[in-house]
Amino acid sequence: MQDRLTIPHQIFAAGRRFADRVAIRGEDGAELYYRDLEPAARRIAAAIVASGVEPGDRVSIWAPNRPEWVLIALGLQAAGAVLVPLNTRLKGREAAHILGKSGAKLLFTVGNYLNTDYRRLLDGFDLPALTAMIDIDDAAGWSEFLARGDGHEVEIDRRLNGLTEDGLSDILFTSGTTGLPKGAMTAHGQNLRMFRTYAAKLGLREGDVYLVVNPFFHSFGYKAGWLSALISGATVLPHATFDAPSVLQRIEAEKVTVLPGPPTLYQTLLAAPWRERDLSTLRLAVTGAASVPETLIYEMGNSLGFEVVLTAYGLTENCGVVTMCEAGEPIAIVANTAGRAIPGVEISIVGDNGKALAAGEPGELLVRGDGVMRGYFEDAEATAKAIDTDGWLHTGDIAVADAAGNIRITDRSDDVFIVGGFNAYPAEIEGLLAAHPAISQSAVIGVPDPRLGAVARAFIVLRPGHSLDAATLTAWCRENMANYKVPRQIDFVDALPQNASGKVQKFMLRAGQA
CATH class of the missing domain: 3.30.300.30 (ANL, C-terminal domain)
Incomplete structure (x- = not known):
């Protein structure tokens, strides 16, 4: 059973393999060991089952990066439910649309984050499928919620036995040309295969300390973040709000080795008093944008001390990753390209006539392979527009490839x-x-x-x-x-x-x- 290619099975197997290592450490210093992951997630799963959630039902999380986020995600997936993360920057109207469209049955949220009560933001919106909102920060309410699951252990075994690699693991909502967010559906197995490859190419390894500033509601923080870290035996440090002094302090105090993020994260750190901190443990960084200044890549290595700096490109509709650079490549390649297609992914750059273009010619980037989403949730028309009959995902991004196959995103179609x-x-x-x-x-x-x-x-x-x-x-x-x-x-x-x-x-x- 532990060899099944589902997220709960693989994380629980990692829990046994790396049992005595710290799996997650919160900003308050509280630690959760790998051996604790399965029992904690199973207890949450049991409470979710007791709340009336059936296999295939959607369950949403609207909260900042924190240890509970990971455990709730694992718990709901162990119960056979499908994760629907919500961006913590959304307002009530935006969140209500996603909750309504997905038909989420439960919502896990927080009572106060950056002076925002997410529950109150939903006042006045009609969400008939939503049966309960669980406040993670309400200690009494959380204990009461967990107690619901008492006696449901056998049912959790049944739910786990029913999970397959082709079953949906999550629906991540992303906006498109219509202006309405669309839910990209991906399955357990494809996510695990993609991010095992990602972790290997990045060089993640047992014992790494991975500071996850990228939000968990995004594939960069969820799949390239805690999921990749936990299947690799690394320690996850969830970080709720980016603040340069606190991040620098945490790097020094907790001996962080891995810190991915957008270029603005590193630019902000370089503008902060980083010389006052010991950053000598930093080892791996991965970033990405249409263009990354070569000077930034240089300073990330020579000032912040990263041994390896990689760039990558991905999109939600392909599980979050498409191409990556290789360690040891010249700064010019790392800064000016997003690397080559990772194993299991095929790319093509085509012109307006749909024909493949030669190296150096810009056109639309198409993607095919194991990472392509199962489609947009309850939107066959949008799915048909995005994925053609030959299985190519039309990204809408304009790219150009060099002779070695490294791609550079030159523009965003649809004015993104x-x-x-x-x-x-x-x-x-x-x-x-x-x-x-x-x-x-x-x-x-x-x-x-x-x-x-x-x-x-x-x-x-x-x-x-x-x-x-x-x-x-x-x-x-x-x-x-x-x-x-x-x-x-x-x-x-x-x-x-x-x-x-x-x-x-x-x-x-x-x-x-x-």
Whole structure:
């Protein structure tokens, strides 16, 4: 049974293999050993079963990085449920859409994180499938929840026996060209195969100390984070909120060896008083963006002390990873490319006619292989648009390959831009802006920003008889959308430039011709 290719089976097997090692250490210093993973997760699984969750039901987690997040994820998967993580930056309207679309039956959340009570954000939204919200921070309520599972141990054995590698492990919601988040469905086996390969290429090994600042709700923090670490025998250090001084202190105090993150994370650390800390244990870093400055890669090695710095490219619809650089490659390759397709993944760069292009020619990046999602949850039309009849996933990203097969992402189709490591989708932001009673139309583009890489700029057409100013709209946006989506620049215009079919011509907005 321990050899089954499901996430709970493999983590529980790791629990026996690395029994006396620390598996997870919280920011408060509390430690959980590998031998503790299975009993802790099984107890949560039993309580989830007692709460009426059946195999295949969706269960959501809306909480920052912390040890309980991992145990709840393992518990719900052991119970046969499907994990639906929620971005901690979402507001009520955004979270309610995902909870409603997925039909999540349970929600695990926190009463207060960065002065936000997530439960209150959902007040007023109709979520008929949601039967309970469990506050992880309510000690009495949590104990009561766990007590529900008493006597359900045999049922957990049955649920675990029923898990297969082809069963869904998670649905991660990502936005697309329609502006509405879509749930990418992936299975246990494909995730494990992809991230065993990822861990091996990265060089993760038993005894590593892996500081996970990347959020668990994202594949970078979940699959490339704690999942990769635990199947490798590393110690996971969940870190809830990135803050350079606290991260530097933790690297020194806990002898961190692995620290992945977006380029902005390392740039921020280099701007902080890093010389005051002993960072000599740092060994592995992995980052990625359309472009990473060569100077940053150099400083990560020579100033922060990383022995290996790799870049990678991935997307949620392919379990989170597609290409990676190799250790020891020149800085120019690491900085300017995202490496080559990892084993089990096939890529092709095609032109508008769908034909493969030669090295050096930019085109759309297609992906095929074991990592491709099972489809978008309850959205056959979107699935058919994303995955063609030959099994190719159309990423919508524009890429160019060199003669060795290293790819470089040169642009994002559908006007997607990246804000501090987060993909921002103009259509989704426009859809959220449409909920404002004074707004008739909006168009959003990404504009360069020296700190975040890019930020949103919104062009707004007001409804007749309404007035609105930038400060008021910004405040409304901060209440109704994740901070990285909030437009930093707002222009009120009489009309948006459109072509004959009524499509907004965003190239004119970028050129300042609105």
